[in-house]
Amino acid sequence: MSNTETQGSKLYLFSIVLVAVLGGLLFGYDTAVISGAEKGLQAFFMQAKDFVYTDGVHGFTSASALIGCIIGSALSGLFASNFGRKKSLFIAGVFFFLSALGSYDPEFLFFEHGEPSFSLLITFNLYRVLGGIGVGLASAICPMYIAEVAPSNIRGTLVSWNQFAIIFGQLVVYFVNFVILGDHIVPIIQSMADGINQVTNLGEAEWSVSTGWRLMFVSEAVPAGLFSLLVLCVPETPRYLAMCGNDSKALSILSRINGSVKAQEILANIKATAKEKTERLFTYGWLVIFIGVMLSVFQQAVGINAVLYYAPRIFESMGMDSPMVQTVMMGIVNILFTLVAIFTVEKWGRKPLLIWGSIGMAIGAFGVAMCNVVDSLPPIICVASIMVYSASFMFSWGPICWVLISEIFPNTIRGAAVAVAVAFQWIFNFIVSSTFVPMYNMQLGDMGDKFGHLFAYGLYGIICVVAAIFVFKLVPETKGKTLEDMTNLWKKKN
Numbered sequence: 001m002s003n004t005e006t007q008g009s010k011l012y013l014f015s016i017v018l019v020a021v022l023g024g025l026l027f028g029y030d031t032a033v034i035s036g037a038e039k040g041l042q043a044f045f046m047q048a049k050d051f052v053y054t055d056g057v058h059g060f061t062s063a064s065a066l067i068g069c070i071i072g073s074a075l076s077g078l079f080a081s082n083f084g085r086k087k088s089l090f091i092a093g094v095f096f097f098l099s100a101l102g103s104y105d106p107e108f109l110f111f112e113h114g115e116p117s118f119s120l121l122i123t124f125n126l127y128r129v130l131g132g133i134g135v136g137l138a139s140a141i142c143p144m145y146i147a148e149v150a151p152s153n154i155r156g157t158l159v160s161w162n163q164f165a166i167i168f169g170q171l172v173v174y175f176v177n178f179v180i181l182g183d184h185i186v187p188i189i190q191s192m193a194d195g196i197n198q199v200t201n202l203g204e205a206e207w208s209v210s211t212g213w214r215l216m217f218v219s220e221a222v223p224a225g226l227f228s229l230l231v232l233c234v235p236e237t238p239r240y241l242a243m244c245g246n247d248s249k250a251l252s253i254l255s256r257i258n259g260s261v262k263a264q265e266i267l268a269n270i271k272a273t274a275k276e277k278t279e280r281l282f283t284y285g286w287l288v289i290f291i292g293v294m295l296s297v298f299q300q301a302v303g304i305n306a307v308l309y310y311a312p313r314i315f316e317s318m319g320m321d322s323p324m325v326q327t328v329m330m331g332i333v334n335i336l337f338t339l340v341a342i343f344t345v346e347k348w349g350r351k352p353l354l355i356w357g358s359i360g361m362a363i364g365a366f367g368v369a370m371c372n373v374v375d376s377l378p379p380i381i382c383v384a385s386i387m388v389y390s391a392s393f394m395f396s397w398g399p400i401c402w403v404l405i406s407e408i409f410p411n412t413i414r415g416a417a418v419a420v421a422v423a424f425q426w427i428f429n430f431i432v433s434s435t436f437v438p439m440y441n442m443q444l445g446d447m448g449d450k451f452g453h454l455f456a457y458g459l460y461g462i463i464c465v466v467a468a469i470f471v472f473k474l475v476p477e478t479k480g481k482t483l484e485d486m487t488n489l490w491k492k493k494n
Helices: 010-032 034-046 055-082 084-104 118-149 152-181 206-218 221-233 238-243 247-258 260-273 287-301 304-309 311-317 323-348 350-371 379-394 397-407 411-440 450-474 483-493
Strands: 189-191 197-199
Touching: 010 034, 010 055, 010 084, 010 118, 010 152, 010 221, 010 247, 034 055, 034 152, 034 206, 055 084, 055 118, 055 411, 084 118, 084 206, 084 221, 118 152, 118 238, 118 397, 118 411, 152 206, 152 323, 152 397, 238 247, 238 260, 238 411, 247 260, 287 304, 287 397, 287 411, 287 450, 304 379, 304 411, 323 350, 323 379, 323 397, 350 379, 350 397, 350 450, 379 397, 397 411, 411 450
Parallel strands: none
Antiparallel strands: 189 197
C-alpha cells in the first residue's frame, strides 16, 4: 500500500489545528486584556459627573464580556449545528474584531471623546459583550472543531494545544499591556466608605487614564483580523459533513488526515453513530450532561480567573513593587505548566491530571489564605502560593476540562451538550469574576481587608478539594477512546 492509503498528512492536520487554536489565543487575549486596562478604565469612569462608579459597578464592567460569553456559548450549539463549525468560527472572529475597535473608541459617532458618562459606560460594556459573544462561540467550537478532525490517539494532545493557545494569548496580552504602559504609571485608587473610591494620582497617571486602556483593547484587532481571514482557508469537520449527508467530502478530508484505508473505517463508525443530524439532549441520560456541566462549573468555581483578570491588583496588594512584571512572570509559568498537560495527557490520562491539579490548587489557595493570617510570612511566600495555585490549574483543569468536554458527549448531541456545558462555565466565570473585587476588599474588625483575602482564597481552596472528589467518583477516563466509543459508553450507562 502507498503512504496515502495508510498514512495521512500530519502537516495538513497540524495546519488546520493551528488555525483553530488561534481562536483559543483570541479567547485568552480578550478575557485577560482587562487585567492591564482595568485600573485606567476605573479611573476614567470615576470622573463621570452623572453617576458614581463604585466597586460593584467596576466589578460588573470588568466582567461584562462574560455576559457575552454566556450568550455566545449558549448559542454555540445552534451555530455549530446550523452553520457548521467553520462558519461559526469566522463569525466569532468578526465579533472579536468589532469589539476591539469599539472598546478602543466607544464614543464613536454618538459621544464626545474623553467625556465619561453613564451612557458611555453602557456603550463600552455593549462592545465588551460583543467580544464576549465571540469568546463564547470560540470557547465551545474551537475544541469541538479540533476533536472532530483529530485522530483518537492524539486527540487529547491536540485539544490541549487549544488551552496552550488560551494561556499564550493571556501571556501575549500581559506583555502587550506591559509594553503599552511603558514608563507611564497607573492610577492609585483608594477604597473609601460605601464602596466609593478615590484616585490619588490622577495627574501623574493622566495618559494611562485617557489613552493607555484604549490601546490595550484595540491591540486585539490584529490577531482577530488574522484569525478571521485564516479560518476561511480550513475545511469543515468531517463529522459535521457526514451528519449533513456529505459523505464524499467527509471521506476526502478524513483521507488527507488519516490515510484512505483508515478514513473508510472512521467514516463507517461515524455513520453508524450519526444516523440523524441531532438527537434530544437527554437521549443518553442525565448523567453525561450533569458530568459535562459540573466539569465546567468546577473549572471556574476554583477561582482561577479571579487571579488571571486581577493579577496586577493582587500582586500590588502583596507589596510587590512591579506588579506587571510579576503578572508577566505568572504568564510564563502558566505556559510552562500547560505544556506539562500537553505532553502527559495521552500517557497519564485525564482523571489523574485533574485530581492532582485540584490538590495542588488547594495547597496554593490555602497558602495564600494563610499569608493573610500570619503577618510574619514574607510576601514571597504569598507570591509563590499564587504561582502554585495557577500552575496547578494550568496542567489540569485548564486544558483537561476542554479535552473532556470536547470528547465526552456522543456525536449526535455534541453541539447542544457542549453549548450547555460551556454556558454554565461562563455563568460561573461571571459569578467568580464579578464578585472577586468586592469579596477581596471585604473588611472585618481588626483584620481589615485581610479578612476578604482570607475568605476568598479559603473558599476557593475548599472548592478545589470538592472538585477532586467529584472527578474521582464520577468522571470516566476517555484516554484512547474514539468519539464513537463515547456513544456506546453512555448507551450502556443509560
